[in-house]
Amino acid sequence: MSALEDKKKKGLVFNIQKYSVHDGPGIRTIVFLKGCPLSCNWCSNPESQRREPELAFNPGRCLTFSKCTRCLQACLRGAIIREADDSLRIERALCEGCPKHCAEACPSQGLIVYGEERTVDDVLKVVEQDAAFYTRSSGGMTLSGGEPLLQADFALALLRESRRRRIKTAVETCGMVPWKTLEAASEYLNYVLYDIKHMDAGAHEAQTGRSNEIILENFRKLAELAPDRPILARTPVIPGFNDSVEAITAIAEFLRPFPNVRYEMLPYHRLGTQKYHFLDRVPPMEEVTLDKSVMPRLIDAARNILGDRVEIVK
Ligand code: SF4
Ligand code: SF4
Structure with missing residues (x-):
């Protein structure tokens, strides 16, 4: 080679x-x-x-309760769900682990894509x-x-x-x-x-x-x-x-x-x-x-x- x-x-x-x-x-x-x-x-x-790449979500770092919605807007697959109490949930079946979208948009490293x-x-x-x-x-x-x-x-x-x-x-x-x-x-x-x-x-x-x-x-x-x-x-x-x-x-x-x-x-x-x-x-x-x-x-x-x-x- x-x-x-x-x-x-x-x-x-x-x-x-x-x-x-x-x-x-x-x-x-x-x-x-x-x-x-x-x-x-x-x-x-x-x-x-x-x-394959995997998305990790750390709720302790997430600013959703301060009305941050950046990742929801960044995700093209609707894989991030905001619950009634404002907390976030990742719909794993929809998530593709794409580093250039939600993780890049997150201001607080609440989301990290591994891989x-x-x-x-x-x-x-x-x-x-x-x-x-x-x-x-x-x-x-x-x-x-x-x-x-x-x-x-x-x-x-x-x-x-x-x-x-x-x-x-x-x-x-x-x-x-x-x-x-x-x-x-x-x-x-x-x-x-x-x-x-x-x-x-x-x-x-x-x-x-x-x-x-x-x-x-x-x-x-x-x-x-x-x-x-x-x-x-x-x-x-x-x-x-x-x-x-x-x-x-x-x-x-x-x-x-x-x-x-x-x-x-x-x-x-x-x-x-x-x-x-x-x-x-x-x-x-x-x-x-x-x-x-x-x-x-x-x-x-x-x-x-x-x-x-x-x-x-x-
Ligand atoms: S990794 Fe991609 S598919 Fe998964 S939540 Fe983030 S933007 Fe959506
Ligand atoms: S972009 Fe980051 S801080 Fe904002 S709601 Fe999503 S995970 Fe939370």
Whole structure:
């Protein structure tokens, strides 16, 4: 693929976040691509899951009670309904998630459309703004999501073009993608963050909607394909799912043979709950909390197998 063709490739991006220090080495810019093959019950980025643009409505920011009607006038499909008490409701069956209409008209960011078509060149122009920070900190760009490799053509073009521009790259993947996509991406990746959520296929499917066989097989192949490239395997610790010594021990045993793999556990949090409501969805785990006193035991269990390859989240 030529540089010119790559630069013009388009994909659906729902956020570009600068100055991140949590998703790969150094200071990074995270590019969030829309769409995910899994539907994890604990997902804190529900706006990432669907492949199409989505409108979120935050009633706390809306000025409708001050008689603002801008979005009602801007919507060409009559998808915004004003109720008798002046509150707004989105008629989801009519809404097309079009960024240039209601969200652009809203003066208070009460409406946000997640998912905008952007070119590789456009995205990398934003990423390149912080090139000096990457050089000083060994940082770069991380593709995240959703599952960034679901938009395979776009993600691969972003990675190739980053390599041409000497920007170091990382991907945050759930691993549920065709091996040929991961293999093609591997050539352009300096660092990989890879979720391993559970070793039991049935438990995995019950909470994420998909079995873990492809994910585990892809992980093995990826770790062996480039044995010198660092991989950070990550487990979100979810109450009633994998917050047990047995579950973490099984994951750590799986990771043990791969010396290039480090391991991190991320305690469950509910920070994404409100976003489900803004999208008119029910948060699957709204009432659930993690007893964080379990974490030292889980860390010890992982360390018994992986030693100092276990990272501690501060
Ligand atoms: S995203 Fe488009 S269709 Fe949906 S409410 Fe806004 S303007 Fe109407
Ligand atoms: S344009 Fe924004 S502030 Fe005005 S009514 Fe619509 S959502 Fe509310």
